[in-house]
Amino acid sequence: MKVLIVDDSTMIRHALSKWLSDSGATIVAEARNGREAVELYRQHSPDLVTLDITMPEMDGLATLDEIMKINREARVIIISALTSQETTLSAIKRGARTYVRKPFTAEELTEAVREAAG
Amino acid sequence: MQLFSALEKLGVLPGDPPELRLQKNFMVYLGSAMSCGGLLWGTLSISYGLFAQSLIPYGYTAITILNFAYFHRTADFKKVRFVQVLISLLLPFAFQFVLGGFAKTGAVMLWALIALIGAFTFEDLRNTLYWIAAYAVLTAAMGFLEPWTIPALNLPASVQVLFFSMNITVISVTVAGLSYYFLNSRSAVMRQLWKAKSETDAIMGAVDQGLCLLDRDTTIGSEYSASFAGFFEGEQVAGSKLSFLLEKARAPASQEAVRDFIDLMFEDRLSQNKIRALNPLAETTLRAGEDGLHATTRFIPVRGNDGRVEHVLAAFTDVTARKKMEEELARTQENLRMQNLALAEILALDRASVESFLEDAEETLSVMEDTLRKSEESRDFKAALTMMMRCVHTIKGNASLLNLTGVVQRAHEIESQMQESLTTGVDGSSILGHLINIQDLKKELAALNELLLRITGFSHGAAAEHGFAVFAERIASEHGKQVQVEVVAPHPWSGHLKRGALRDILTQLVRNSVVHGIEPPAEREKAAKPAAGRVRILCSASTDCLSLKYEDDGRGLDVEKIRRRAVATGRISEQDSRSLSPSQISALIFEPGFSTAETAGQHAGRGAGMDVVRSTVRELGGTLRLASAPGKYLQVSIELPLPR
Numbered sequence: 001m002k003v004l005i006v007d008d009s010t011m012i013r014h015a016l017s018k019w020l021s022d023s024g025a026t027i028v029a030e031a032r033n034g035r036e037a038v039e040l041y042r043q044h045s046p047d048l049v050t051l052d053i054t055m056p057e058m059d060g061l062a063t064l065d066e067i068m069k070i071n072r073e074a075r076v077i078i079i080s081a082l083t084s085q086e087t088t089l090s091a092i093k094r095g096a097r098t099y100v101r102k103p104f105t106a107e108e109l110t111e112a113v114r115e116a117a118g
Numbered sequence: 119m120q121l122f123s124a125l126e127k128l129g130v131l132p133g134d135p136p137e138l139r140l141q142k143n144f145m146v147y148l149g150s151a152m153s154c155g156g157l158l159w160g161t162l163s164i165s166y167g168l169f170a171q172s173l174i175p176y177g178y179t180a181i182t183i184l185n186f187a188y189f190h191r192t193a194d195f196k197k198v199r200f201v202q203v204l205i206s207l208l209l210p211f212a213f214q215f216v217l218g219g220f221a222k223t224g225a226v227m228l229w230a231l232i233a234l235i236g237a238f239t240f241e242d243l244r245n246t247l248y249w250i251a252a253y254a255v256l257t258a259a260m261g262f263l264e265p266w267t268i269p270a271l272n273l274p275a276s277v278q279v280l281f282f283s284m285n286i287t288v289i290s291v292t293v294a295g296l297s298y299y300f301l302n303s304r305s306a307v308m309r310q311l312w313k314a315k316s317e318t319d320a321i322m323g324a325v326d327q328g329l330c331l332l333d334r335d336t337t338i339g340s341e342y343s344a345s346f347a348g349f350f351e352g353e354q355v356a357g358s359k360l361s362f363l364l365e366k367a368r369a370p371a372s373q374e375a376v377r378d379f380i381d382l383m384f385e386d387r388l389s390q391n392k393i394r395a396l397n398p399l400a401e402t403t404l405r406a407g408e409d410g411l412h413a414t415t416r417f418i419p420v421r422g423n424d425g426r427v428e429h430v431l432a433a434f435t436d437v438t439a440r441k442k443m444e445e446e447l448a449r450t451q452e453n454l455r456m457q458n459l460a461l462a463e464i465l466a467l468d469r470a471s472v473e474s475f476l477e478d479a480e481e482t483l484s485v486m487e488d489t490l491r492k493s494e495e496s497r498d499f500k501a502a503l504t505m506m507m508r509c510v511h512t513i514k515g516n517a518s519l520l521n522l523t524g525v526v527q528r529a530h531e532i533e534s535q536m537q538e539s540l541t542t543g544v545d546g547s548s549i550l551g552h553l554i555n556i557q558d559l560k561k562e563l564a565a566l567n568e569l570l571l572r573i574t575g576f577s578h579g580a581a582a583e584h585g586f587a588v589f590a591e592r593i594a595s596e597h598g599k600q601v602q603v604e605v606v607a608p609h610p611w612s613g614h615l616k617r618g619a620l621r622d623i624l625t626q627l628v629r630n631s632v633v634h635g636i637e638p639p640a641e642r643e644k645a646a647k648p649a650a651g652r653v654r655i656l657c658s659a660s661t662d663c664l665s666l667k668y669e670d671d672g673r674g675l676d677v678e679k680i681r682r683r684a685v686a687t688g689r690i691s692e693q694d695s696r697s698l699s700p701s702q703i704s705a706l707i708f709e710p711g712f713s714t715a716e717t718a719g720q721h722a723g724r725g726a727g728m729d730v731v732r733s734t735v736r737e738l739g740g741t742l743r744l745a746s747a748p749g750k751y752l753q754v755s756i757e758l759p760l761p762r
Contacts, residue, residue: 086375089396093378098388101395115389 001117004026006037007052007079012102016050016079019106023113024105032112034058041074048116049076053084053091053099055092061091075116079104097114122180127400129189129198133423141240142195144300147394149186150234151292153179156286159213168270174213181205199240203249206233211256219267220260224281227260228289263527280494288581298642301641328413328434331420334384336360337379339429347435349404349413360432367405371398383419384427388420401437412441472566474592475516479563481526482509486556499544506552507536513559525634528562531555586628590653593632600639600650602630606657620666620758623734626727627754628653635672635752645749647671659760675704675746684712704744 003025007013008069017027028044031037035058041049048092049067053060062080067074078099080088097116125146130139139168156179163172182202188203189198201286210229217223230253237249318341322329328346331339340356347355350363359739361376374397382393393590394400399415414435422428471672489502495759496502532555587603594601636651643649652761656667684690685704695703706712710729731754745751 025202057267085396085398088396089375089382090376092382092396098392099396114393 001025001041001048002044004029004031004035004037004040004046004047004049005032006049006055008032008055009052014080016109019109020050021115022106023110023111034060034063034066037054038070041070045071047066047075048113049074050079050101051076051091051096052079053087059095061087062067062093064091064094110118119280128186129193129195131193131423131650135138136310136360137304138195140303140307141199142295142301143303145195145202145236145240146186146189147299148232148296149182151296152206152229152232153182155288155292156182161608163217164272168217171216171270173212174209174216178205178209185327190587191708194720200245203237205340207232207249207252207256211260214267215263216268217271218269219264221278222269222271222273224278224283226281226285228285230256231289232292232296233679235296236272239296242440295646298748323335328432328435328436330355330432331429332360332417332432333429334381336380338363338364345436346432346464348433349411349436351405364399364402364404369399369402369404371402380417380430383417384429386419386427391714410438411436412438417740421504472522474589475522475748476563476567478516479513482513483556483560483563485509487553500540503536503540503544503552506534506556507540510536522566525562525566527557527628532559572701586624586653588654589625590628593629594636594651597633598638599632599636601653603628603653603655605655619734620664623666623731623756624668624744625657626731631670631672631752635670635674637673654733663761664758664760666756666758667757671751674748674750675707675744676748676753677703680704687712701744704746708742 001024003020005013005016005020006028007016008049013030013079017030021027025048028046029040031040033055036057037049037051051060051064051067053085055063058066058116064076064078072095075118076091076096078088078091078096080091081101081104086102092099098112100112126143128146129142134142140404156175156177159175160172160179163175168389177512179311180206183199185198185205189195192198207230210227210233214223214225214227217226221226234249236648237246241249260504287564295353322341322343324390325343326345328349329344330342330346333339336359338355338360340359341354347353350367351605353363353366355363355395360380361373364371364376365373369522379393379396382396392649394416401412401414404411404413414437416432416435419427419434420429420431423696486506489505490504510533511528512532517525517529523555532552535555586605590601613687633652636653637645637647639649642651652671653669654669658665658667681695681698681703685692685695689709689712707728708731712729732742735756735758738758740756743755745753745755
């Protein structure tokens with residue numbers, strides 16, 4: 001499974017990258033902001049995207065919209081924070097498959113990947 | 119009987135509401151009754167040799183059986199009832215036409231009336247109107263078509279009358295029977311519904327959770343608990359949108375978020391746990407402010423027979439009381455923390471002031487309690503309360519001077535409550551309430567006292583100067599004196615010393631100066647001194663030593679008075695006293711328990727003051743020198759080694 005990681009925090013990108021590759025996924029690219037994310041999505045057409053909902057440049061929702069425009073069946077997992085509840089709701093409405101809330105565990109992430117794939 | 123119960127089950131689904139169940143039963147009974155008529159007429163036709171014509175009544179029965187079989191398989195009520203009404207309406211007319219018209223058949227078309235009754239009971243209102251229209255048109259048309267009917271049945275008039283009688287009897291009884299059955303069952307259903315409703319109402323009225331059912335667009339259903347309405351006081355609840363009501367009640371969640379959330383519950387895409395974690399109303403406020411509410415909410419999907427979410431049950435719980443308690447607790451903790459901070463600062467400045475405040479406050483409180491007890495006898499609660507209010511006010515004023523926010527706040531609350539009592543009327547029980555408040559205040563003061571014992575510290579500069587000035591002025595005013603304190607401390611007063619040591623020393627010196635050294639204003643004026651006595655504190659520090667110069671411009675030490683006092687209290691003999699130098703006699707003031715005052719006042723005269731100074735200095739390994747000019751000044755020089 002090809003995965004694109006989108007997060008402005010290096011730490012979170014590392015964690016996601018490690019956990020996801022441990023569970024057998026291939027990390028095809030990592031993006032630090034929405035603009036890069038859309039660009040890399042076009043390039044790699046990944047099977048799964050993990051998308052940080054609060055990012056500089058292009059915010060998570062706008063990025064999600066762009067990705068959904070490219071592929072209406074895109075599988076996106078929202079990486080949300082406790083404070084971004086409403087934004088997360090909105091993202092789910094706009095087509096994100098599921099979400100995980102920071103701080104999350106490897107198990108929660110795996111569960112979310114399963115949900116998004118199903 | 120078995121047949122009956124089999125018919126009752128035909129086409130009925132387990133989840134059917136009672137009304138629908140009744141309609142289905144009714145259609146089946148109607149079809150069955152008319153099928154019997156079909157068999158009767160079919161047999162009659164054959165007995166008269168009319169084989170072709172018999173196909174119509176027999177056909178009716180056959181189609182009905184097929185239709186019911188289909189109904190049994192598919193439970194497609196809509197289709198089945200249409201077919202049933204259609205054949206029940208058309209075939210009697212057709213049969214009458216092929217047999218020879220109204221008169222010859224005994225108006226066999228009347229059987230169609232049963233179809234109409236059926237339509238009334240189990241068809242849609244609109245369709246029923248069409249069926250009535252069709253019945254009317256067909257009946258009228260039969261009148262016009264009478265001359266063209268096929269005269270198949272030619273029987274004597276007496277038999278025709280018999281037919282009439284038979285048709286009318288059977289149809290009347292069927293119609294009446296079916297009507298009776300339907301109305302009776304219907305009222306049973308209504309009773310059942312009514313009972314269910316009143317039970318629901320009772321539950322909805324009693325349950326203290328706010329319950330309601332929501333549609334996908336958050337529209338509130340007609341059944342909701344009384345408590346639910348309470349969350350949205352004065353609003354039309356049924357039929358309104360929850361998202362809208364919430365916005366009107368100024369809930370922090372946006373309308374959009376609420377709508378998205380409810381919508382998500384219907385979509386069934388995410389696990390229930392994940393949806394629940396996104397609940398924007400998990401904890402919310404409504405109508406923030408005085409009469410505001412805090413609520414927690416839960417939303418539970420309600421599924422239909424097909425497993426799809428049909429409604430969402432919203433459950434609101436009022437947690438205002440709990441929330442207020444939590445807030446109160448947090449505020450108290452915050453207050454306490456702030457108070458500790460403020461207190462640490464204040465204590466560093468002038469523990470003495472706080473001490474004297476506490477003493478005063480305690481005295482005031484005991485006076486108040488006295489007043490209260492007396493008011494029990496005199497029954498003059500109003501006077502007692504007025505007096506108590508004044509006392510609380512004094513405590514508040516003093517506390518606020520010292521910036522003791524906790525005490526000020528509590529005293530203020532108590533004062534306001536007393537004020538309110540005074541305006542609304544005072545009786546024994548309201549006094550009791552105030553007594554509890556005062557106990558509360560006492561506790562607050564006790565806590566302060568404990569803190570005071572726990573926290574000692576020393577600060578420097580202007581703050582310390584201010585502290586001592588306040589303290590000195592306070593004592594002075596109690597003794598009818600005036601005093602100005604001047605502190606010169608270019609360097610931070612060292613915390614290297616034992617905590618509080620310097621302050622203890624200075625406190626005693628200031629107390630001693632104000633009570634003993636400084637003269638009342640009149641006396642000072644006579645001696646050509648300014649009315650206000652002056653106390654100067656000069657503090658300087660080198661790397662290894664802290665030196666303190668203390669001076670007042672009071673009457674100085676009265677060596678003779680000290681000598682006499684020492685002899686009078688048996689400290690030294692008259693003879694020994696004669697051999698002591700003036701400075702040796704002066705040093706007697708540092709002896710424990712020595713005081714020249716005849717009686718102990720609140721602030722000095724207990725003789726517990728100056729010995730504290732000497733013992734503290736000794737403890738710190740320092741030296742102490744005393745200098746005095748009678749009528750002019752008293753100087754105390756203290757040198758304290760600073761630990762490296």
